[in-house]
Amino acid sequence: MLSPYRVLDLTTERGLLCGQILADLGADVVKVEPPGGSPARCLGPFLGDEPHPDRSLVWWAYNRNKRGITLDLERAEGQAILRRLAERADFLIESDAPGALAGRGLGPADLAAVNPRLIYVSISPFGQTGPKAGYAASDLTVMAASGPLFMAGDADRPPLRLSVPQAFLHASAEAAAAALIALHERHRSGLGQHVDVSAQQAATLATQSGSLAGAVGWIETGRVAGGASVGPITLRFVFPARDGHVSITLIFGASAGRFTRRLMEWVHEEGCCDTATRDKDWDHYFELLFSGQEPFAELDRVKQAVANFTSAKTKAELLAAALARGLLIAPVATVAEVVESEQLAARGYWQAVEHPELGRTFRYPGPFARPSAMRLVYRRRPPLVGEHNREIYAAELGIAESVLARLRTKGVI
Amino acid sequence: MADERPLADVKVVDLMWVVAGPAATRVLADYGATIVRVESARRPDACRTLAPFLTLPPDPEDSVLFHNMNAGKLMLALDLATPEGRAVALDLVRWADVVAESFSPKAMHAWGLDYESLRAVKPDLIMLSTCLMGQSGPLASLAGFGNLAAAITGFTHLCGWPDRPPAGPFGAYTDYIVPRYNAAVVLAALDHRRRTGEGQFIDLAQAEAALHFLAPAALDYTVNGRVQAACGNRDPEAAPHGVYPAAGDDRWIAIAVHDDAQFAALCDVIERPDLATDPRFATRAARLAHQDALDAHVTAWARQRDAHDAERALQARGVPASAVQNSRDLLADPQLAERGHFVRLTHPTRGTTTVEGSRFRLSRTPARMESAAPTLGRDTQYVLRTLLGYSEERIAQLSAAGVLA
Numbered sequence: 120m121l122s123p124y125r126v127l128d129l130t131t132e133r134g135l136l137c138g139q140i141l142a143d144l145g146a147d148v149v150k151v152e153p154p155g156g157s158p159a160r161c162l163g164p165f166l167g168d169e170p171h172p173d174r175s176l177v178w179w180a181y182n183r184n185k186r187g188i189t190l191d192l193e194r195a196e197g198q199a200i201l202r203r204l205a206e207r208a209d210f211l212i213e214s215d216a217p218g219a220l221a222g223r224g225l226g227p228a229d230l231a232a233v234n235p236r237l238i239y240v241s242i243s244p245f246g247q248t249g250p251k252a253g254y255a256a257s258d259l260t261v262m263a264a265s266g267p268l269f270m271a272g273d274a275d276r277p278p279l280r281l282s283v284p285q286a287f288l289h290a291s292a293e294a295a296a297a298a299l300i301a302l303h304e305r306h307r308s309g310l311g312q313h314v315d316v317s318a319q320q321a322a323t324l325a326t327q328s329g330s331l332a333g334a335v336g337w338i339e340t341g342r343v344a345g346g347a348s349v350g351p352i353t354l355r356f357v358f359p360a361r362d363g364h365v366s367i368t369l370i371f372g373a374s375a376g377r378f379t380r381r382l383m384e385w386v387h388e389e390g391c392c393d394t395a396t397r398d399k400d401w402d403h404y405f406e407l408l409f410s411g412q413e414p415f416a417e418l419d420r421v422k423q424a425v426a427n428f429t430s431a432k433t434k435a436e437l438l439a440a441a442l443a444r445g446l447l448i449a450p451v452a453t454v455a456e457v458v459e460s461e462q463l464a465a466r467g468y469w470q471a472v473e474h475p476e477l478g479r480t481f482r483y484p485g486p487f488a489r490p491s492a493m494r495l496v497y498r499r500r501p502p503l504v505g506e507h508n509r510e511i512y513a514a515e516l517g518i519a520e521s522v523l524a525r526l527r528t529k530g531v532i
Numbered sequence: 533m534a535d536e537r538p539l540a541d542v543k544v545v546d547l548m549w550v551v552a553g554p555a556a557t558r559v560l561a562d563y564g565a566t567i568v569r570v571e572s573a574r575r576p577d578a579c580r581t582l583a584p585f586l587t588l589p590p591d592p593e594d595s596v597l598f599h600n601m602n603a604g605k606l607m608l609a610l611d612l613a614t615p616e617g618r619a620v621a622l623d624l625v626r627w628a629d630v631v632a633e634s635f636s637p638k639a640m641h642a643w644g645l646d647y648e649s650l651r652a653v654k655p656d657l658i659m660l661s662t663c664l665m666g667q668s669g670p671l672a673s674l675a676g677f678g679n680l681a682a683a684i685t686g687f688t689h690l691c692g693w694p695d696r697p698p699a700g701p702f703g704a705y706t707d708y709i710v711p712r713y714n715a716a717v718v719l720a721a722l723d724h725r726r727r728t729g730e731g732q733f734i735d736l737a738q739a740e741a742a743l744h745f746l747a748p749a750a751l752d753y754t755v756n757g758r759v760q761a762a763c764g765n766r767d768p769e770a771a772p773h774g775v776y777p778a779a780g781d782d783r784w785i786a787i788a789v790h791d792d793a794q795f796a797a798l799c800d801v802i803e804r805p806d807l808a809t810d811p812r813f814a815t816r817a818a819r820l821a822h823q824d825a826l827d828a829h830v831t832a833w834a835r836q837r838d839a840h841d842a843e844r845a846l847q848a849r850g851v852p853a854s855a856v857q858n859s860r861d862l863l864a865d866p867q868l869a870e871r872g873h874f875v876r877l878t879h880p881t882r883g884t885t886t887v888e889g890s891r892f893r894l895s896r897t898p899a900r901m902e903s904a905a906p907t908l909g910r911d912t913q914y915v916l917r918t919l920l921g922y923s924e925e926r927i928a929q930l931s932a933a934g935v936l937a
Binding site: 120121123136140144145162163164166167168176177179180181227245246248249250251252254255256257258259260261262263264265266267268269270271272273276277278279280281282283284285288289292293294295296297299300301302303304306307308310312313314315316317319320321323324325326327328329330331332333334335337338339340344345347349350356357359364365366368370371372373374375378405406409410438441442445447448449450451452453454455456457458460461462463465466468469481482483484485486487488489490491492493 | 538539541542551555556559560563575576577578580581582583584585586588589590596597600601665666668669670671672673674675676677679680681682683684685686687688689690691692693696697698699700701702703704705707708709711712713715716717719720721722723724726727728730731732733734735736737739740741743744745746747748749750751752753754755756758759760761762763764765766767768769770773774775776777784785786787788790794847850851852853854855856857858859860861862863865866867868870871873874885886887888889890891892893894895896897
């Protein structure tokens with residue numbers, strides 16, 4: 120869908136996903152790396168646990184459908200080549216420290232002078248301006264600064280992050296949508312602009328608006344492992360199963376109450392709660408709790424009855440019942456269970472991606488969406504270091520072989 | 533004056549609810565799109581029962597989550613499950629560029645509002661269907677919220693302490709990932725239509741999109757056969773790396789030390805220069821092997837300090853660190869203030885409310901948050917009369933038939 124557009128992707132591991140979303144949507148994305156390869160190639164895990172720049176699984180995860188070139192942007196000759204590339208690009212995405220590229224004459228204003236249509240996307244921990252713009256950052260510290268960390272984990276332990284880094288993925292995905300808004304605008308004005316994405320702001324979305332509690336005088340969102348708090352009410356979502364855990368949306372109200380009613384009917388059928396417990400007013404149960412008509416201890420008793428019930432069943436039994444009875448239950452799946460899931464297999468989700476350099480084919484997570492007008496296809500495996508140097512420098516920019524050889528010797532490419 | 537925002541020409545019928553859908557159309561609204569949300573009092577948005585609230589006990593119009601997800605949108609009260617309601621929906625589709633819905637797959641068919649029916653009245657329509665597991669497959673009909681998608685895609689299992697059951701990330705985690713994919717694919721489809729005249733149907737399974745946030749772990753399994761497990765706050769590439777108690781009740785500081793220079797700076801700040809020369813901590817590999825000892829030293833220092841003071845002291849020396857901020861801290865955060873993150877809006881019945889601003893800036897055509905989220909049915913008259921050109925009689929008939937509720 121985006122095949123007419125060319126993207127220069129200068130990002131480190133903090134922005135790789137943005138270019139990949141555009142590449143999956145069909146854009147021609149050129150990954151620009153320093154000579155020797157991007158530092159993101161040093162991130163594990165690796166194929167066979169052997170550190171190697173072409174075997175980083177973080178690299179593989181976020182660079183398919185891109186071509187790759189190497190270019191030293193610290194040197195004037197490299198900067199000049201980047202300006203030439205920018206002349207014919209629609210987007211440039213970068214995730215350097217704010218101001219770093221401008222310091223090399225490659226900032227938004229510099230490149231707008233070369234190509235006023237260029238959409239220049241900057242992804243950074245805190246945004247390009249402000250008192251924390253220069254902060255050193257890491258996934259953990261950005262999640263701390265933006266709110267989700269405070270709300271996750273066990274009440275008796277420190278706040279907890281996901282064991283797979285997330286903060287810059289939120290920012291990068293946000294950046295892809297932002298870049299396409301700027302593209303839509305360009306059709307009217309003919310002009311590009313600077314898109315400035317803050318990972319801190321992007322990650323506040325993961326607080327489910329708990330970020331606004333202070334602003335409106337609401338109670339802080341406390342940590343409830345496997346659950347959540349709604350003001351004074353503690354909800355539980357993770358329940359034991361015979362072979363692991365399941366997640367149940369055990370909530371109430373005009374829309375969700377019917378699901379809880381059906382669950383309690385099943386719990387009652389199997390003798391795990393009495394009729395009065397089954398027949399509570401689940402549509403108005405929040406109101407009953409908030410008004411004090413229903414003591415919180417009763418909710419605790421309900422949660423315990425559900426836990427006793429689920430702990431005797433397998434995850435598969437509970438999932439089958441969710442489908443048959445219309446319940447809000449799903450297994451807490453391990454990565455292995457996710458990859459082997461029947462649902463994803465039936466949808467043909469996993470994509471076989473051939474790595475000819477290794478003589479092997481690997482299964483990658485599949486397309487993020489299925490648009491009918493153009494399937495999102497995996498056209499290319501992630502590029503090797505400098506794989507498309509010749510194709511782009513010689514064939515597209517028309518740089519003579521002799522000049523290329525000199526640039527290579529000097530370490531510019 | 534004409535709206536100069538980027539998406540001022542884009543018209544969306546929003547049949548979505550809760551977060552994964554409405555958060556996407558909220559972004560489009562910030563940048564000028566006209567979004568008509570359709571909601572029926574018979575099936576109100578579950579958001580309305582979710583915190584934070586303006587008051588306690590909460591009224592359905594008091595959910596600040598609902599306010600935040602729906603600022604800048606119009607609201608039509610309409611019962612889609614009636615023939616008259618369907619007729620109004622089809623007129624809306626004729627008006628729209630995009631229809632986005634997040635029901636489970638059978639619902640739109642049951643109402644005669646599936647893509648084929650809608651395309652019959654609007655051939656170049658872009659329709660986004662975004663449900664938990666996608667439009668096909670054995671689990672297609674699995675209803676649910678993002679906490680279920682987070683569980684079934686592996687996020688819940690990958691957030692926890694090694695000695696405890698999975699804690700899971702906060703809330704309905706996939707709902708916080710998917711909006712960006714929803715927005716991006718709709719914008720790409722609009723671009724495609726502009727060039728080709730062609731509309732399309734988009735099936736976006738929330739589980740499938742969200743899985744990209746776990747792609748390295750998924751590949752570790754498909755490539756290496758390894759099943760990654762939750763490891764608390766530890767990191768395979770950095771040590772010390774954790775969340776340490778600070779002075780005060782439930783106050784914490786997050787610190788992540790990635791290299792030798794950051795470690796040397798940390799040792800200075802915590803007034804333990806001896807640790808910098810201790811062979812147990814001389815290299816990153818050594819520090820990773822002796823994390824418990826390191827954590828004890830950092831904890832001893834952090835406990836005595838205000839979390840924000842500790843953050844500033846470490847940042848002054850280039851060590852990644854942040855106080856673990858709660859919502860009061862966010863409100864007082866000078867960085868978020870500089871970015872205009874908190875926006876106060878006049879609420880139709882509640883005085884004022886606060887929403888979050890755009891999470892990014894466009895230098896020439898910035899976002900504008902102008903109106904608070906609509907109350908149920910607030911814009912029914914405007915949508916029917918002004919956008920669809922209905923007569924007073926037609927509106928009165930619909931109202932009498934109970935369709936506009």
